[in-house]
Amino acid sequence: MTKLQKQMFIIIAILFAIVLSMLGSLKIAKNVEPEQLSVQYKTLKDEKIPSSMNDVSIVYFTDVQYGKFENKKRADKLFNKIEHLDPDILIFGGDLFDETCQMTQEDIDYITNKLSKMHAPLGKFCVLGEKDDANNDVVRSILNQAQFEILENETILLTNRKEEGITLSALSNIPDPSKISTSDKQYNLLITHMPDTLTNEELSTKSISLALCGHSHGNQITFPIFGGYKSIDGAKSLNRSHAKRLAFPYIISSGVGCTHVNLRFMAKPEIYYFMLQSK
Numbered sequence: 001m002t003k004l005q006k007q008m009f010i011i012i013a014i015l016f017a018i019v020l021s022m023l024g025s026l027k028i029a030k031n032v033e034p035e036q037l038s039v040q041y042k043t044l045k046d047e048k049i050p051s052s053m054n055d056v057s058i059v060y061f062t063d064v065q066y067g068k069f070e071n072k073k074r075a076d077k078l079f080n081k082i083e084h085l086d087p088d089i090l091i092f093g094g095d096l097f098d099e100t101c102q103m104t105q106e107d108i109d110y111i112t113n114k115l116s117k118m119h120a121p122l123g124k125f126c127v128l129g130e131k132d133d134a135n136n137d138v139v140r141s142i143l144n145q146a147q148f149e150i151l152e153n154e155t156i157l158l159t160n161r162k163e164e165g166i167t168l169s170a171l172s173n174i175p176d177p178s179k180i181s182t183s184d185k186q187y188n189l190l191i192t193h194m195p196d197t198l199t200n201e202e203l204s205t206k207s208i209s210l211a212l213c214g215h216s217h218g219n220q221i222t223f224p225i226f227g228g229y230k231s232i233d234g235a236k237s238l239n240r241s242h243a244k245r246l247a248f249p250y251i252i253s254s255g256v257g258c259t260h261v262n263l264r265f266m267a268k269p270e271i272y273y274f275m276l277q278s279k
Contacts, residue, residue, distance in 0.1 A: 036268045037077055037256065039085065045277040046209060048187040052162035054278045056122065059085050061271040062093025062193070062214030063129065063255025066111060067101030070257035078256055078271070079114045085273055089158060090120035091168075092148060093214040094129025094193040096139050098259050103135060108142060115146035122160060124148045127170050129193045129215065130234065151191070153179040158189075166276070169208075173234075177202040187276075194234035195252050199244065208248035216240065218254025218267030240267070 059082055066075055082090070096111065097103055118124065126148045132139040143150055151170030159165035169180040171192040177200055182188040184207040192198065194215045216235035238244050240252055254267045 035074070037074075037081060038268050038270045039081065040270050040272045041275075042272065043275045043277055044187075044210065045279060046187050047279040048185065048209065049166060049276050049278040050162070050164040051278045052160045053158075053165055053187075053276045056088045056160055056276045057085070058089040058091060058189075058274040058276070059087035059120075059271060060091045060093065060191075060212050060253065060274065061256060062212075062253050063095045063217060063257055063259075064092075065095055065098040065131070065255070065257025065259050066107065067098035067257075069259070069262040070098065072110065074257070075111075075114065079118070081271065082118060085271075087120050087273070088122045088160070090118055090124045090148075091191060091212070092124075092126035092143075093191060093212065093253065093255075094127050095131045095215070095255075095257075096129075096142065097131060097135060098257065099131050099134065100259075103138060108138065112142045112145050115142065115148065118146070122158065125156075125168060125170075125191075126150055127152070127172060127191055127193050130173055133173060155179075155181045155188075166209075169206075171197050175200060177206065180206065182207040190248075195238040195250075196234050196236060198246060198250055199237055204247040206248075211246075211248055211250040212253065212272070213250065214253040214255045216252065216254075217257075217259065217264075218252070218270075220254075220258065220261070220264055220267050222266040 064070060124147055126143055140150065152172040153176040155167050155169040157165050158168050166187040166189060167182060169182060169188060169190045173193060175197045187209045188207055190208050190211040192213050195213045198211050198213060216232050216239045218240045222241060253272060254270050256269045258264060
């Protein structure tokens with residue numbers, strides 16, 4: 001075998017390995033990861049958390065995208081998982097239906113029934129996503145019937161049968177940080193739908209213990225080295241592939257459902273389970 005033949009053989013072998021790797025990744029993205037709903041367990045331990053909130057649990061889920069891809073089978077898996085976790089506080093981060101969903105009465109009744117059955121004795125809260133804005137009246141009606149309190153540019157106090165507690169602040173898709181009120185003497189949880197909202201400079205002057213957001217689906221398809229397969233409005237400057245150092249810690253959830261394509265790669269669907277602990 002000549003030197004040129006050896007070089008050609010090596011090149012062909014490398015290309016063949018790349019093709020096999022791509023085919024394997026595509027199979028995982030199509031048949032495996034979209035079905036691998038995971039729970040991320042985290043303990044939030046802080047001296048600002050009062051003893052009355054000790055061991056209070058919070059479940060945070062976002063981007064259900066119910067419709068073409070997030071069908072009843074997947075949605076049932078999600079709702080059953082949350083029911084099993086039995087949270088004290090339940091927080092939804094927005095985008096209930098996917099933009100492709102025709103939202104039949106059957107769909108509306110199904111989602112309303114499932115959300116209504118979710119039990120959270122210390123409250124159910126949510127912010128709206130940009131896809132919720134497209135069906136604003138219907139989504140608001142569903143969430144209200146399911147006893148979710150829709151928060152928009154405001155701060156509320158979460159308690160456990162005592163006067164003291166932690167604060168929950170929320171920013172809408174038209175954020176106004178001046179309307180949220182935080183104190184450096186309290187544990188402050190911030191929720192918003194879009195990650196880029198967290199880069200608002202006014203938030204650096206607020207006392208925020210932890211911020212939660214979603215929207216970008218963890219880029220849904222993330223390639224090693226190259227990052228997400230496309231840029232998403234609302235998550236261009238801050239996403240799972242491009243982190244920034246902010247004045248406060250934050251979590252960008254990869255969410256639950258799929259949109260545009262029924263694929264997930266290196267972005268498994270997830271929900272978060274937080275346990276509050278006072279120091």
